[in-house]
Amino acid sequence: MRLLFKLFAILVVLVGVLAIAGLFLDPAWEVSRSVVIEAPADAIHPWIADLRRWPAWSPFEAEDPDMVSVHTGAERGVGARRDWTSEIVGNGWMEITAADPARGVWFDLQMQDMPAFKGIFQYEPADGGTRVSWTDRGDMGGNVIFRWFGIAMDTMLGPKFEQGLATLKQQVEQT
Secondary structure (H helix, E strand, O other): OHHHHHHHHHHHHHHHHHHHHHOOOOOEEEEEEEEEEOHHHHHHHHHHHHHHHHHHOOOHHOOOOOEEEEEEEEEOOEEEEEEOOOOOOOOOEEEEEEOOOOOOOEEEEEEOOOOOOOEEEEEEEEEEEEEEEEEHHHHHOHHHHHHHHHHHHHHHHHHHHHHHHHHHHHHHOOO
């Protein structure tokens, strides 16, 4: 019984330390990756500004072939919206808030039970084509558990961004 009490006390102290440390973590997070695609920005833009084309290159689409998506609003560009339900990826929605064929696409994204965040695909001229940068950023607010997730966002999302950008590059360069 004494051992059980000590284990419980250690657990309580550990949880307390993690909670207090979480208060000092930066609530803001950002994940960004980029790739040079051998094409002009206006050839890349339709692949990103049209949410119906995302299944051809988005790594999140490939994770759940049973994902159900509903597209509303504009067909592409500002106001295009996609809501999805997924047992694997989770439920959520995204909506394009700005789109410029020369500069990029900006969007809001909300995942179930998580704070909303912002995303951008930015286009910049580069040797041999266009550098496309995919950046998501958000703020975990005062929730100490979410703040710990904020530390892991780069590890969780970075490889997926790299995979998606590589597939996007392949799709654009083949057309």
